[in-house]
Amino acid sequence: MEETPPGQRLQPPPAHASPPFAPAPFIPPPRVFSPGLAAARSTPSPGSGPSPATAHLSTPPGPPVFSSPLRPAAVPFRATPASPHLVPFAASGGYSSSSSATAATTASLPTSSAPHFLNGAATPHGDHAPAPSPLLGDGLDNPYVQFSANKVLKQKKLLNAPSLGFGALVSPGKEVSPGPEVVERDPRRCLNCGAYVNLYCDVQIGSGQWQCVICKKLNGSDGEFVVSSKQDLLHWPELASTTVDYVQVGNKRPGFVPVSDTRVSGPIFILIDECLDEAHLQHLQGSLHAFVDSLPPTAKIGIITYGRTVSVYDFSEGAAVSADVLPGNKSPTHESLKALIYGTGVYLSPIHASLPVAHTIFSSLRPYQLSVSEVSRDRCVGAAVEVALGIIQGPSVELSRGIIKRSGGNCRILVCAGGPSTFGPGSVPHSVNHPNYAYLEKTAMKWMESLGHEAQRHSTVVDIFCAGQCPVRVPVLQPLAKCSGGVLLVHDDFGEAFGVNLQRASTRAAGSHGLFEIRCSDNMLVTQVIGPGEEASPDSHETFKHDSSFCIQMHSVEETQSFSVSMETKGDIKSDFVFFQFAVHYSNIYQTEITRVITMRLQTVDGLSAYLASVQEDVASVIIGKRTVLRARTASDAIDMRLSIDERVKDLALKFGTQAPKSKLYRFPKELASLPECLFHLKRGPLLGSIVGHEDERSVLRNLFLNASFDLSLRMLAPRCIMHREGGTFEELPAYDLVMQSNAAVVLDHGTDIFIWLGAELAAQEGQSAAALAACRTLAEELSEQRFPAPKILSFKHGSSQARYFVSRLIPAHKDPTYEQESRFPQLRTLTPEQRARLKSSFIQFDDHSFCEWMRSLKLVPPEPS
Numbered sequence: 001m002e003e004t005p006p007g008q009r010l011q012p013p014p015a016h017a018s019p020p021f022a023p024a025p026f027i028p029p030p031r032v033f034s035p036g037l038a039a040a041r042s043t044p045s046p047g048s049g050p051s052p053a054t055a056h057l058s059t060p061p062g063p064p065v066f067s068s069p070l071r072p073a074a075v076p077f078r079a080t081p082a083s084p085h086l087v088p089f090a091a092s093g094g095y096s097s098s099s100s101a102t103a104a105t106t107a108s109l110p111t112s113s114a115p116h117f118l119n120g121a122a123t124p125h126g127d128h129a130p131a132p133s134p135l136l137g138d139g140l141d142n143p144y145v146q147f148s149a150n151k152v153l154k155q156k157k158l159l160n161a162p163s164l165g166f167g168a169l170v171s172p173g174k175e176v177s178p179g180p181e182v183v184e185r186d187p188r189r190c191l192n193c194g195a196y197v198n199l200y201c202d203v204q205i206g207s208g209q210w211q212c213v214i215c216k217k218l219n220g221s222d223g224e225f226v227v228s229s230k231q232d233l234l235h236w237p238e239l240a241s242t243t244v245d246y247v248q249v250g251n252k253r254p255g256f257v258p259v260s261d262t263r264v265s266g267p268i269f270i271l272i273d274e275c276l277d278e279a280h281l282q283h284l285q286g287s288l289h290a291f292v293d294s295l296p297p298t299a300k301i302g303i304i305t306y307g308r309t310v311s312v313y314d315f316s317e318g319a320a321v322s323a324d325v326l327p328g329n330k331s332p333t334h335e336s337l338k339a340l341i342y343g344t345g346v347y348l349s350p351i352h353a354s355l356p357v358a359h360t361i362f363s364s365l366r367p368y369q370l371s372v373s374e375v376s377r378d379r380c381v382g383a384a385v386e387v388a389l390g391i392i393q394g395p396s397v398e399l400s401r402g403i404i405k406r407s408g409g410n411c412r413i414l415v416c417a418g419g420p421s422t423f424g425p426g427s428v429p430h431s432v433n434h435p436n437y438a439y440l441e442k443t444a445m446k447w448m449e450s451l452g453h454e455a456q457r458h459s460t461v462v463d464i465f466c467a468g469q470c471p472v473r474v475p476v477l478q479p480l481a482k483c484s485g486g487v488l489l490v491h492d493d494f495g496e497a498f499g500v501n502l503q504r505a506s507t508r509a510a511g512s513h514g515l516f517e518i519r520c521s522d523n524m525l526v527t528q529v530i531g532p533g534e535e536a537s538p539d540s541h542e543t544f545k546h547d548s549s550f551c552i553q554m555h556s557v558e559e560t561q562s563f564s565v566s567m568e569t570k571g572d573i574k575s576d577f578v579f580f581q582f583a584v585h586y587s588n589i590y591q592t593e594i595t596r597v598i599t600m601r602l603q604t605v606d607g608l609s610a611y612l613a614s615v616q617e618d619v620a621s622v623i624i625g626k627r628t629v630l631r632a633r634t635a636s637d638a639i640d641m642r643l644s645i646d647e648r649v650k651d652l653a654l655k656f657g658t659q660a661p662k663s664k665l666y667r668f669p670k671e672l673a674s675l676p677e678c679l680f681h682l683k684r685g686p687l688l689g690s691i692v693g694h695e696d697e698r699s700v701l702r703n704l705f706l707n708a709s710f711d712l713s714l715r716m717l718a719p720r721c722i723m724h725r726e727g728g729t730f731e732e733l734p735a736y737d738l739v740m741q742s743n744a745a746v747v748l749d750h751g752t753d754i755f756i757w758l759g760a761e762l763a764a765q766e767g768q769s770a771a772a773l774a775a776c777r778t779l780a781e782e783l784s785e786q787r788f789p790a791p792k793i794l795s796f797k798h799g800s801s802q803a804r805y806f807v808s809r810l811i812p813a814h815k816d817p818t819y820e821q822e823s824r825f826p827q828l829r830t831l832t833p834e835q836r837a838r839l840k841s842s843f844i845q846f847d848d849h850s851f852c853e854w855m856r857s858l859k860l861v862p863p864e865p866s
Contacts (some may be wrong), residue, residue: 142242143176144598145169145582146710148623151614152604154573163651164615164672167566167623169710172516172584172596173557180245180596181237187246187595188224188238192217194544195519195581198599199239205230213579213599214521215546242600248593266411266459266589267300267348268506269388273418274307275377278367280418280468280494287499288362288416294503297352302391303361306384307368307377308423312340312391315349315357321364328380328424332387340387341394348391374419374470375430381417382426385451385462385480388413393458410510410589411460412486414502416494418466420473426451428476444476452483459512459587460484461556463505466696467491467498474696478703485510485532485556487707489789490700500790508788511594514554514586516563521579523570526550530626531563532707557586560788562709564626577601612656612671621678622713624648629687629702635695638688645683646858649676653860665861673863680811680851681718681735685750691808701752704789708751712787716751719809722779723747723827724772730779731827734865736813738825740798741839745772747779748806749791754780755806756795763797798842814843815850824852824865 140150147168153159159166188197190212197219202211208225209218227233234240270291276284292301303313310332311323324345326332340347351358368377392411421427426447428440455462463486466472474488481488487505491498515536518526529552536551552563582598605611628645632638652675653666660667668676686692686701705716721735724745733739739746742761747754756776763769773795784791796802813821822828828836855862 140600140602142598142600144171144174144243144596145580145600146616146619147600147602148620149611149615150602151611152573152578152602153608153611154604154606156569156572158608158611158655159573160568161651161655163648163655164620165566165623165627166568167564168580169562169564169619169622169713170516170518170582170598171559171562171709172582172598173511173514173561173586174559174709180243181241182245182247183237184247186248187244187597188219188221190215190217190219190544192219192544192546193519194517194542194547194549196583196597196599197221197238198581198597199241200577200579200599200601201239203230203233203239205233213601214519214548214581238597243596243598246595246597248595267302267392268295268411269302269304269348269392269413271381271384271388271413271415272303272305272365273379273416274305274311274365275368275374275379276418276468277374281365281367283494283498284416284467285362285365287494287496287502289359290499291502291506292351292355292358292362295351295506297350299351299506300348301351301354301358302348302388303358304384304388305365306380308380310380310384310387312345312347312387313361314345314347315354316344316346318357319360321357321361326383326387328378328383331383331425332390337387337390337394340391374468376422377419378423379417379419379421380424380427381415381421381477382447382451382480383424385413385415385455386425389451389455389458389460392460410512411458412506413455413460413462414505415462415464416467416502417464417472417477418468418494419470421448421476426476426480428473441473441476445479448476449479449483452480455480455484456512456555461486461510464488465491465498465501465505467494471694471696474699478699482532482703483555485512485554485558487789488700488703490697492792497790497792501788504788504790508558508560509589511557511586511588514557514584516552516554517581517583517585518550518552518565519548519581519583520567522573522575524578524580525568525570526565527568528566528627529563530566530630530706532556532561533563554584554586557584557588560709560712561707562713564623564706566623566627573604575604577603608656609671612669615671617672617674617678618714619710620672621675621682621717622710624679625682625687625713625717626706628682629705632688632702635698638698642683642688645679645688649679649855650858650860652676653858657860660861663861665856665859667861668855668863670863673866676855676860676863677811677851678718680854684811684848685717685719685809687716691805704752712751715749719748719750721746721748721810724776724779728771728775733827734813734825735810736825737807737810737843738813738821738828738839739810740807740842741831741835742798742842743835745769745776746806747776747783748809749780749783750809752789752791753805754784754791754793755809756780756793757803757806758795758797760798812843812846812848812850813852814840815845816852820852820862 140147145168148164148166152166188210189195190197193212193215195212195214197210198213200213203209203221203225205225205227208221208223210221210225211218225233225236225239238244270288272284272288295301305311305313305323306328309328310326312326313321313323324340324343326336349357370377392413421444422430426444428444429437431437434440452462462480462484464477464481466474466477466489472490474490478488480486489501491501514533516533518529520526529550531552533552533554536553579599579601581600583595585593585595587593605614628641632641649668650666652672653668656669656672657666658669659665682688684691686698687705692698692701701716705713708716719735721733721739723731723733723739723741724747725731730747735748740757740759742759744759745762746757748757756773758769758773762772777793777795780793784793794802794805796806813825816824831839849857852862
């Protein structure tokens with residue numbers, strides 16, 4: 001496409017759209033009922049290693065538990081993965097506490113009933129937050145925070161042991177139902193350290209003073225907490241519950257959100273790569289047609305294509321397809337953007353007014369015509385994003401009303417890319433063999449990082465969806481998505497999974513301008529934070545005289561995210577409890593300022609056995625996994641990290657285990673029996689292993705894992721294996737290759753991929769195999785229905801080429817002695833001798849260790865199965 005001045009139109013050939021509550025004088029404040037505040041919160045849900053001096057910011061509920069070995073499938077089969085449905089909001093009543101004990105205000109805030117995007121299985125009624133805790137409750141069932149251990153060891157040496165460590169996974173933006181208690185006023189904070197008043201504070205009811213649990217200093221309450229008995233303090237939500245949302249309503253009237261106002265409150269710009277071959281383009285067109293059809297009528301969209309130039313499509317021309325074209329070799333000038341913004345073109349338009357035009361534009365797209373290899377085609381990704389940002393920031397013409405106004409809400413730019421950025425700002429040479437490629441790549445990464453920060457400052461999230469066979473140079477594009485609060489995903493093609501992720505990305509609500517604060521008592525230090533943000537500068541938040549908090553500037557606030565927080569103690573702990581406070585301040589999609597404060601306490605113990613018994617193995621595994629994967633920046637780093645897992649497991653056994661009698665082998669502590677197997681999966685799996693072929697894909701997986709919620713992270717770490725049995729029942733089994741029985745179908749959920757495997761004997765029976773496949777497909781869809789990103793679902797028969805993706809994720813337990821197989825995989829005992837013989841003969845021998853062999857190679861006794 002040739003360059004033309006802004007305002008000069010290109011008229012592509014017309015095409016047809018595809019079809020488409022107190023004794024006097026005290027009057028307690030009313031209790032707050034949180035269901036009226038669901039919409040006053042965002043709908044939520046990867047940097048650097050630690051330095052010696054300071055902590056560093058490094059940058060779904062899970063699938064249903066089968067309580068019995070067999071459980072019938074209870075969901076109807078659907079042919080395609082369910083896409084989220086938008087549900088309109090309506091105002092609903094609620095109460096809020098006032099700042100005075102003798103006065104109260106009421107406020108009504110909207111209830112959100114839109115879909116919960118949780119990284120795991122479908123949970124139609126959502127997670128359930130704990131009921132308000134007793135005054136001295138510990139809050140260990142808090143849905144937002146999961147500690148690696150529910151007790152804290154007093155001895156510094158063992159608590160700080162790096163092989164196990166101590167930490168927490170925090171999902172500050174997670175949405176639960178019912179939500180936290182809501183207070184519509186400013187929070188009371190410690191004037192010394194900045195911590196928030198909470199249920200663990202010692203309140204002197206005669207004077208109203210309260211003692212901070214973090215720094216132990218006394219603070220006044222202006223007489224607010226002067227009451228006749230301690231029990232009366234429970235009428236303040238912040239003194240009764242571990243989690244409180246402080247709400248400051250912004251520019252909208254409290255409690256009023258029009259029914260038509262949905263989660264998609266800001267515009268969506270779709271950026272399309274115009275350098276696609278015909279087959280890829282056809283798939284992309286189908287996904288785009290389905291995507292715009294899924295949007296609510298009030299959602300505003302814009303469409304841009306990019307190659308050597310940037311074409312901004314105009315919705316004012318009706319049936320004719322027209323676009324204003326800007327050069328792609330440089331950033332758009334102020335004059336060119338002004339000509340677009342104040343011109344007669346309509347570049348952002350609500351779906352109800354422009355759906356036919358959008359379909360026409362998508363249908364008019366043509367495949368790349370020149371005989372140039374995919375990697376060598378010019379793509380001005382950076383300039384296209386700059387143009388979209390410019391239009392979003394400026395006033396936009398609303399086609400339906402003919403008025404000019406600034407776009408509100410959080411905006412999204414969805415980039416559909418088939419190749420790397422090779423033209424204009426933020427580009428790299430076509431060939432990695434270019435003599436200056438390393439320098440130019442570093443320059444492009446810095447430019448993309450700056451553009452991502454610019455988008456984040458303007459509450460715009462950039463999601464990049466890549467597909468096809470062409471390497472997209474992930475290191476260049478990742479900073480743009482990461483710094484804006486978005487994601488970068490790589491797909492095999494522009495088909496079903498790509499389309500589903502487009503839809504789920506557009507409807508996932510994102511809070512903006514998030515600040516995450518962490519405070520700990522008793523000389524506990526935050527040593528490392530891994531997650532979607534960066535260390536906040538001192539001038540970006542309020543500071544206090546002796547504020548020891550660790551602050552993180554969040555790129556976005558979503559429920560599909562979590563932070564991995566690693567902690568140590570400066571010395572042996574003397575107190576009986578340690579207190580932790582996590583606070584996040586952000587603006588939600590309704591321009592409401594939210595401060596969510598989560599306060600928890602953990603009991604301290606002297607005995608090692610009591611500490612180990614409190615370890616949450618899955619949480620500890622995920623934290624260790626994130627710390628390990630963070631350091632695997634390259635393929636060679638990944639090899640080093642696989643070796644580090646061996647050393648970690650040996651050190652765990654030496655520090656916390658015992659030596660076997662009359663042997664040089666060490667026994668792994670029984671309290672941590674499942675930990676080494678999780679780490680063995682990490683060592684072999686796609687995050688560190690070589691299962692995934694291309695480094696682009698491995699890089700994307702690692703970034704997703706570093707940011708992901710606990711449930712998705714656990715699934716990406718260690719797969720979940722479920723066998724389909726006759727009669728439509730399922731049995732959950734260990735992820736061992738012994739599951740590959742010829743008369744069975746198996747579902748393997750590995751987070752971003754779900755595999756369905758059919759045994760040879762079953763596959764030969766057409767009717768039974770079809771029924772088994774349908775049941776497994778239904779289960780796979782239910783496991784991933786609300787997961788973002790949507791996993792790729794593959795099905796195949798035993799012996800097929802694709803089966804290698806399935807087999808490589810299973811532990812080769814067929815190499816173990818029979819007694820060990822039966823101990824770790826009891827289902828084997830149900831097989832007849834003939835079936836066991838067939839199973840044994842079906843395995844191909846190779847050099848990979850089984851889990852037991854690996855443990856013995858480390859001079860450790862394999863732990864008994866739990």
